[in-house]
Amino acid sequence: MIGQPGRNTETGYMEKIRNIAIIAHVDHGKTTLVDKMLLMARTFRDNQVMGELILDNNDLERERGITILAKNVSINYKGYKINIIDTPGHSDFGGEVERVLKMAEGALLLVDAFEGPMPQTRFVLQKAIQLGLKPIVVINKVDKENCTPDEVHEAVFDLMFNLGATEEQLDFPTAYGAAKQGWMSTDWKVKTDSIEPLLDMVIEHVPAPVSRTGIPQMLVTSLDYSAYTGRMAIGKLHRGELRPGMPVALVKRDSSVIKGRIKELYTFEGLGKRKVESVVSGDICAINGMEEFEIGDTFSDAENPEALPTIAVDEPTMSMLFTINDSPFFGKEGKFVTSRHIKDRLTRELEKNLALRVEETDKADRFNVFGRGVLHLSVLIETMRREGYELQIGQPRALIKEINGQKHEPIEELTIDLPGDMTGIAIEAITKRKGEMKNLEPRGERTVLEFEVPSRGIIGLRSYMLTATQGEAIMSHRYKEYQPMKGDIPGRINGSLISMETGNAVAYSISNLQDRGKFFIDAMEEVYEGQVIGEHTRDNDLVVNVTKTKQLTNMRASGSDEKARMAPAIKFSLEEALEYIQADEYVEVTPKSIRLRKVYLKEHDRKRFAKEFAQ
Numbered sequence: 001m002i003g004q005p006g007r008n009t010e011t012g013y014m015e016k017i018r019n020i021a022i023i024a025h026v027d028h029g030k031t032t033l034v035d036k037m038l039l040m041a042r043t044f045r046d047n048q049v050m051g052e053l054i055l056d057n058n059d060l061e062r063e064r065g066i067t068i069l070a071k072n073v074s075i076n077y078k079g080y081k082i083n084i085i086d087t088p089g090h091s092d093f094g095g096e097v098e099r100v101l102k103m104a105e106g107a108l109l110l111v112d113a114f115e116g117p118m119p120q121t122r123f124v125l126q127k128a129i130q131l132g133l134k135p136i137v138v139i140n141k142v143d144k145e146n147c148t149p150d151e152v153h154e155a156v157f158d159l160m161f162n163l164g165a166t167e168e169q170l171d172f173p174t175a176y177g178a179a180k181q182g183w184m185s186t187d188w189k190v191k192t193d194s195i196e197p198l199l200d201m202v203i204e205h206v207p208a209p210v211s212r213t214g215i216p217q218m219l220v221t222s223l224d225y226s227a228y229t230g231r232m233a234i235g236k237l238h239r240g241e242l243r244p245g246m247p248v249a250l251v252k253r254d255s256s257v258i259k260g261r262i263k264e265l266y267t268f269e270g271l272g273k274r275k276v277e278s279v280v281s282g283d284i285c286a287i288n289g290m291e292e293f294e295i296g297d298t299f300s301d302a303e304n305p306e307a308l309p310t311i312a313v314d315e316p317t318m319s320m321l322f323t324i325n326d327s328p329f330f331g332k333e334g335k336f337v338t339s340r341h342i343k344d345r346l347t348r349e350l351e352k353n354l355a356l357r358v359e360e361t362d363k364a365d366r367f368n369v370f371g372r373g374v375l376h377l378s379v380l381i382e383t384m385r386r387e388g389y390e391l392q393i394g395q396p397r398a399l400i401k402e403i404n405g406q407k408h409e410p411i412e413e414l415t416i417d418l419p420g421d422m423t424g425i426a427i428e429a430i431t432k433r434k435g436e437m438k439n440l441e442p443r444g445e446r447t448v449l450e451f452e453v454p455s456r457g458i459i460g461l462r463s464y465m466l467t468a469t470q471g472e473a474i475m476s477h478r479y480k481e482y483q484p485m486k487g488d489i490p491g492r493i494n495g496s497l498i499s500m501e502t503g504n505a506v507a508y509s510i511s512n513l514q515d516r517g518k519f520f521i522d523a524m525e526e527v528y529e530g531q532v533i534g535e536h537t538r539d540n541d542l543v544v545n546v547t548k549t550k551q552l553t554n555m556r557a558s559g560s561d562e563k564a565r566m567a568p569a570i571k572f573s574l575e576e577a578l579e580y581i582q583a584d585e586y587v588e589v590t591p592k593s594i595r596l597r598k599v600y601l602k603e604h605d606r607k608r609f610a611k612e613f614a615q
Contacts (some may be wrong), residue, residue: 003026005050006504014213016080016208016247017080017081017208017209017282018080018081018105018235019083019105019106019206020082020107021101021103021106021133021193022086022107022108022110022262023109023110023125023128024124031086032179033179034073034086035179037075037082038270039182039198039435040075040077040182040195040196041571046406050160050446065332066145071220072084072085072234072268072273072284073086073268073270074267074269075270077203078199080203080205080510082199082203083103083268083283083284085100085103094572100222101127101128101133101161102219102221102311103235104209105133105208106134106202107134107135107136107383108136108202109128109135109136109137109486111137111139111140111156112139112140112143112144112149112152113140113144113152114144114146116151116152116238117152117156118154118476120272121452122159122163122478123612124469125159126163129163129164129165131167131373132166132208133169134168134183134206135160135165135169136168136175136202136206137172137175138177138198138396139153139156139174139175139177139188140178142176142177144180145348149176150340153174157170160172161285167510169450172315172504172600174186177195177198179417181197182194182195183195184197208545209281209282210237210280210281211280211281212281213239213240213325213546214284215300216237216240216241216242216248216299216300216301216306217298217300218235218237218238218298218300219238219285219297219308219309219310219311220233220234220296220297220299221236223295228505229263229288230291231288231291231298232287232288233299233366234285234286234287235285235286236283236284237280237282238281241264241280242262242279242285242287242299242380243265243279244262244263244265244277244280245261245263246263247259248261248290248300248302249292249299249300250292250300251297251298251300251307251549253294253296255307255405255552258290259302260289260290262289262290264289265279265285265287265288266280266285266286266288267285267286267339268285273319287352295311295351296311297310298310310524316356316372316396317373317455317596318370318373318396318398318399318410319396319397319445320371320395320396321367321369321393321394322342322346322368322369322392323365323366323392323393323394323395323586324337324338324339324342324368324391324456325392325483325589327392328528329526329528329588329590329595332590333390334385334388334390334590334591335388335389336387339365341389342367342389342391343367345387346358346367353380353506355371355372355376355378356369356370356371357369373455373458374575374578374579375575377396378574381589382574385590385591386400388591389589389591389593390588392597393586393587393589394581394586394591394599395578395581395583395585398454398455398456399461400485403482406484406485407484408483408484408485409454409483409484409485409486410454410480410481411455411480411483412452412453412455412477412480413438413451413480414435414450414451414452414458414475414476415477416430416448416465416473416474417443417446417448417451417473417475418447418449418469418471418473418474419445419446419447420442420445422468422472423440423449425465425469426449426465429461430453430465431450432490433453433454433457433458433461433491434449434486435453436451436452437451438450451574453477454478454489455488457489459579460491460579461575461579462475463580465581477501490491492580493539494517494535494538495515495535495536495538495542496532496534496535496542496585496596497519497532497536497541497544498530498531498532498533498541498543498544498546498603499528499530499533499545499546499547500543501527501529501545501546501547502528502529502547503527504525504547505521505524505546505547506523506524506547506548506549507524507532507544507550508548508550509544509545509549510523511538511565511566513544514565514566515537516542517534517535518535518567519533519534519567519569520534520535520546520570520571520596522569527547528601530600530601531595531597531603532595532596536562541606547599574587574594577594581596584598584599584600584606584610585597585599586598
């Protein structure tokens with residue numbers, strides 16, 4: 001039984017704490033707003049130059065401009081300690097969002113004043129409302145041309161109403177401003193000179209954590225690692241008090257209990273942690289001293305352990321085959337190339353990546369990895385290659401379930417924002433992929449289209465849409481539900497150009513083969529037999545020799561000795577490569593290269609095993 005809020009010597013201290021999560025769609029300005037809060041609270045010394053996107057400290061986050069991992073920081077403002085949790089905006093990282101919202105009492109919902117609520121806004125907001133968090137709406141980027149803050153405010157209200165928000169949640173305060181310019185106001189027409197109005201709103205409207213006396217309980221919602229102290233468990237202390245040296249029990253997800261002792265306790269201060277002698281219920285802290293914990297476990301009393309409800313996470317919707325790199329170029333660039341290395345790395349990832357599943361296959365060097373989407377899994381692959389791993393990845397596949405004897409597949413809500421004169425291209429492409437249009441809304445010169453489309457249909461759609469709309473289309477999607485299978489979806493129409501030999505590609509050969517298709521390789525690049533080096537102009541695969549040099553004779557050929565002419569090679573990003581490959585192809589990923597190849601490198605093997613990949 002949970003103890004009633006009681007009188008605690010630290011109750012006055014608890015009144016001065018606010019725990020808030022910042023939730024928003026990708027690229028609506030969450031991380032920039034946190035930067036301004038940290039600067040406002042003078043977290044840094046005057047001689048420290050921090051730059052921008054302080055919290056996106058992971059190279060991948062900075063490059064992609066998205067938050068992938070949830071972060072904890074705190075600021076002191078007017079005598080109050082505000083714990084801020086920056087959450088990912090992309091629904092592929094729903095496992096992260098789900099966990100960290102449990103640490104907060106309030107949520108800052110950040111919405112773009114031009115774009116309004118987007119699919120992923122809906123995804124994260126739904127989680128916050130279900131947990132009963134008090135929302136404060138921040139309408140950001142009001143300095144944008146043609147923005148409509150009042151209409152966006154109405155749209156947020158409608159969205160909350162549709163998501164089943166309570167009357168108290170619907171009575172939300174709203175701040176308007178431009179985080180990049182460092183100002184917030186209660187009226188978007190009145191520009192201020194700081195973000196103080198927003199911080200005042202947090203103190204006034206977000207409730208202080210409830211101080212509960214009794215035996216301690218803390219749900220592990222996040223992990224941290226330090227080279228000096230090892231693994232640390234992060235969470236909000238739900239009840240009681242914790243002190244260093246105190247004996248505790250760790251209640252696992254399966255109800256088993258491990259006894260241990262707290263070595264050190266930390267609370268968050270600015271961007272770092274501060275060692276403390278005591279933590280009381282309601283504050284967010286980090287525990288060091290026990291190694292066996294996982295996310296969803298509960299730290300409790302050593303004698304009478306009581307577990308908190310564990311964390312439920314949305315199921316994976318997509319799978320990919322991870323296998324060792326067995327191409328002729330294996331081991332040239334990576335440090336970790338064996339199946340044991342890959343297995344150990346995936347096992348470590350499972351500890352903190354809640355939405356991930358790993359399944360061993362009948363072959364020791366192959367693993368089926370399940371995740372929330374291509375982006376979720378590609379971020380893991382990209383992180384692994386930067387750490388020095390070499391591996392090969394199979395074609396992404398949507399997870400099919402059998403419900404009442406009928407096959408069901410995951411359906412996604414897809415939103416595309418594109419110029420009004422290009423709507424026909426999008427509607428035609430998505431209808432072919434068994435998508436169903438739900439809404440069409442003109443916004444100035446652009447149009448927003450909403451569809452329901454199978455997850456299978458979204459694989460490869462982004463690169464097609466960007467090409468078809470000259471890079472104008474903005475796409476976002478979120479998982480909705482499982483529905484009966486929608487039938488066959490056409491895949492890639494063109495076949496592959498496959499290398500016949502191992503060696504260096506020669507400009508002369510590539511030039512002579514230009515009419516056969518588009519190439520993915522440059523002259524003098526190393527290739528191997530069975531590597532996919534281009535896209536054929538027809539629907540069948542074609543084996544070509546790009547290592548053949550020109551025959552040298554002492555006779556000069558009249559008019560045929562002109563320079564080799566080659567179109568620039570097409571270079572894929574990791575996501576584009578994963579979405580491009582067919583069922584009989586792999587993406588070979590090494591620290592320096594991304595190559596496409598056939599599963600069977602020899603042509604006679606491909607013919608023999610062709611039936612294996614027939615859809």
